[in-house]
Amino acid sequence: MSNMTTSQGEVFVEQQGKGIPLVLVHADGSSGREFQPVMELLCQDHQVITVDLPGCGRSPRRAFSPAYYKENAKAIADVIKQTAHHASAWVLGNDGGAIAALWTSILYPENVLGVIADSFTEFLRPTDLQKLPSTSGEPDSELVSFLSEIHGEDWQIVIQELNRVLGNMAQQGRSLLDWRLAEVSCPVLVTGSRKDDFLESMAPRLLAIAEQIPKAELLLFPEGKHPSMWSQKERFWNHTLDFIHSVAFSSEQN
Numbered sequence: 501m502s503n504m505t506t507s508q509g510e511v512f513v514e515q516q517g518k519g520i521p522l523v524l525v526h527a528d529g530s531s532g533r534e535f536q537p538v539m540e541l542l543c544q545d546h547q548v549i550t551v552d553l554p555g556c557g558r559s560p561r562r563a564f565s566p567a568y569y570k571e572n573a574k575a576i577a578d579v580i581k582q583t584a585h586h587a588s589a590w591v592l593g594n595d596g597g598a599i600a601a602l603w604t605s606i607l608y609p610e611n612v613l614g615v616i617a618d619s620f621t622e623f624l625r626p627t628d629l630q631k632l633p634s635t636s637g638e639p640d641s642e643l644v645s646f647l648s649e650i651h652g653e654d655w656q657i658v659i660q661e662l663n664r665v666l667g668n669m670a671q672q673g674r675s676l677l678d679w680r681l682a683e684v685s686c687p688v689l690v691t692g693s694r695k696d697d698f699l700e701s702m703a704p705r706l707l708a709i710a711e712q713i714p715k716a717e718l719l720l721f722p723e724g725k726h727p728s729m730w731s732q733k734e735r736f737w738n739h740t741l742d743f744i745h746s747v748a749f750s751s752e753q754n
Contacts, residue, residue, distance in 0.1 A: 503559075506578035508571050512558035513579055514550045517543030520613075520748060521584035523576060524550045525593030525601050527727065529633060529662050531557025531650040538737055545741070549589065551579050553600070557650055561657050564665040569596065569676060573603035580604075580611045590744055592616035594727040599676050606683050614687040614747055616740050619696060619727030621705050622677055624670040631698055632666065633659050681712035688716040689743045691728055691736060698726035717743070 501514040514532060516539060524535045524542075532550030535542075542548045553572045555562040565571060581587045590613050593601040598617035605612040621628065633643055647655035669676065690710045696702035703720055710718040719739055724731035 506575040508554045508575040510560055511575050512552040517546050517548045519545045519547055521589035522546040522548050523589045523591045525597035527594050528596030533650050549583050556658055564661045568665050569599045569603050572600035573607055576604045577608040577611050588613050590614050594618040594729045595620055605686050606680050609685050612686050616689045618691045618729045621699050622675050622709050626670045628699055629670055632663055684713045687747045688713050690716055691719045693721045693724035693728040696726045
């Protein structure tokens with residue numbers, strides 16, 4: 501584990517295991533620590549790389565710009581180039597991490613073998629932000645404990661920046677991927693829960709995304725909350741690893 505220099509400043513990176521490179525990208529407001537429960541499983545067949553995105557977790561603090569997701573993608577690509585075998589990797593993310601993963605495949609297709617994109621949306625609605633952590637009012641002690649663990653005692657800086665930049669995006673109503681999903685050329689597994697309690701109407705929103713990506717498969721769980729990566733943990737990771745390995749096997753045959 502160490503800080504790594506990228507075009508977006510230093511980011512905190514951890515590497516474990518050997519095999520097909522797999523970069524794990526955390527949700528908005530989280531950090532690479534969220535993947536600790538599955539590291540042992542993933543490291544059996546993968547070189548697993550977790551990154552605390554710029555300004556988050558154990559990475560140095562910074563302001564978030566309107567190009568927040570593109571900048572995250574640039575940092576991810578720089579990490580892949582410095583760590584992954586043959587400078588290419590699978591990129592897996594949930595929530596805003598899924599958006600950053602897709603942006604990485606759009607901007608740096610030569611560095612991305614495939615994408616797993618879980619529980620996210622192309623268009624943010626103001627109602628989508630109602631359950632974001634807040635730095636105002638009476639803080640929830642359990643939430644404060646969680647945020648302090650993943651970011652440190654200055655967690656409020658991260659959450660304030662996140663609320664500001666995502667609030668602006670929701671007001672603008674723009675595609676978080678600039679209507680460029682058709683440019684994603686690698687295999688993509690889009691996943692989510694029909695009963696997502698954070699993003700309303702998850703099924704049609706994910707279907708609209710998957711239909712724009714040439715090589716996308718869509719997996720919707722009938723149960724589970726946000727994100728399905730954790731609420732449907734066993735099923736999600738089994739499907740994810742099967743998808744990666746099936747794509748790798750097909751590539752070897754061709």
